Amino acid sequence: MLVVIPSLVSNTGSSNGNGLVVNPSFEQDGAEVDAPTGWLTSVGNGSPTSVDYTEAYGGAHSGTYHGTHWRNSGAYEVYTYQTVTGLANGTYSLSAWVKSSGGQPIAQLQAQNFGAGTLTTAITATNGDWVKVSVNNIRVTNGQCEIGFYSKAKNDQYIYFDDVAFTAQPTQQAALSMTNSVGNFSFEDDNAGVMAPRQWQTRTGGSTQAYASYSESYPNAHAGTYHGTHYRPEAYQIYTYQTVTGLANGTYSLSAWVKSKGGQPVAQLQAQNYGGSALSANIPTSPNDWVQVTIPSVTVTNGQCEVGIYSQANAGGQWLYFDDITLLPATASSAKSNLVAPEEAVAPALYPNPANDQVMLTANMPQESTVSIVIADLQGNTLATYQRKAAAGENQFVLDTNNLANGLYILRILGNDTSSAQRLEIKH
Helix, strand or coil, X not given: CCEEECXXXXXXXXXXXXECCCCCCCCCCCCCCCCCXXXXXXXXXXXXXXXXXXXXXXXXXXXXXXXXXXXXXXXXXXXXXXEECCCCCEEEEEEEEEEECCCCCEEEEEEECCCCCCEEEECCCCCCCCEEEEEEEEEECCCCEEEEEEEEECCCCEEEEEEEEEEECCCCCHHHXXXXXXXXXXXXXXXXXXXXXXXXXXXXXXXXXXHHEEEXXXXXXXXXXXXXXXXXXXXXXXXXXXXXXXXXXXXXXXXXXXXXXXXXXXXXXXXXXXXXXXXXXXXXXXXXXXXXXXXXXXXXXXXXXXXXXXXXXXXXXXXXXXXXXXXXXXXXXXXXXCCCCCCCCXXXXXXXXXXXXXXXXXXXXXXXXXXXXXXXXXXCCEEEXXXXXXXXXXXXXXXXXXCCCCEEEEEEEXXXXXXXXXXXXXXX
16 A cells, blocks of 8 residues: 655646646755655655655756656555646646656556546666656546656666656647547547447447457557457457447538458448448558548438448458548548548567567567566556666567467567567467
């Protein structure tokens, strides 16, 4: 259990340009202190309050002081946080500059109590450099957000943190959402990868289970963080859809951004139950780039339209990603936002995959560096983290997977000059 140690907290916001955070750079006290103004501390059983403090040691990212989690006489657990209140509901971004020894079982930047679940970003070894970490797409619905740093660490492991910023996040989807009739069109509303994204339903065929359709962040979205996915290693039939109601009768354009491994007997964007015959647009093979497919003329005569993505796929791991699904009046569709796909990362190679007790990761690195290898579940929860020294060129890392349960995971490799991801399946 974490025990709360209070300090002086205010929600008046900062005056140094770091958004709404109180004392974001830990300079307000003008000294090294155990309870910095604006921040609260919770410690785990057996952890002294002295594991959290501000100091000048090592140099701050800016100014003189920074926050610290550290203890040299045993394991510790500590959480340093504050609640930002008085927020207008909307999308925000949390960031901080950090240094870390690495090796902690858990070290995270966190956002929670904003109207949904907890969002986290791991803090890993930084090799003595200040590194910026962020939690994006924080959808505040209750006027507040709790932000903080959490460490569950062993003896002599540390993190430093400084220049914390919590700011309104302009999104590429903002203008589009004003005219788009599709709910949760970018799969961001759950703030997580989930089996049943809000406002979407699934219909299955044959022996297919509903978990062939879900949302996830792997390997990247067209815009934002999450996208919809159809995937199973065996053959499957799945339809992900929603019925958009309250439409003014008239002509609409239905579009979606997609990626597909290809090879499916059927992969389609569909429009039906709008007062006319069912319409569809085939989804092409495009494993590396996001492409847009469109049904240009959907003439609504009954005030509604069912929109969906349908896959009939063969065994062998055929997959389809979909994102930014829009139903716009035909006159407005040509003016919709131009959402640009992020640059595609080069995926590492995994063997064997599915893996049993270990997996070999092969990755090419542009230069000698230290990389973090993170294995997470489909909801983004980190289950294992490895630190490895990488040489310039091809590297092979053998990772222990014996403690992972059977299922699908995301393996990410993160370094100063690389960031990539791959789907990993475990079968014991």
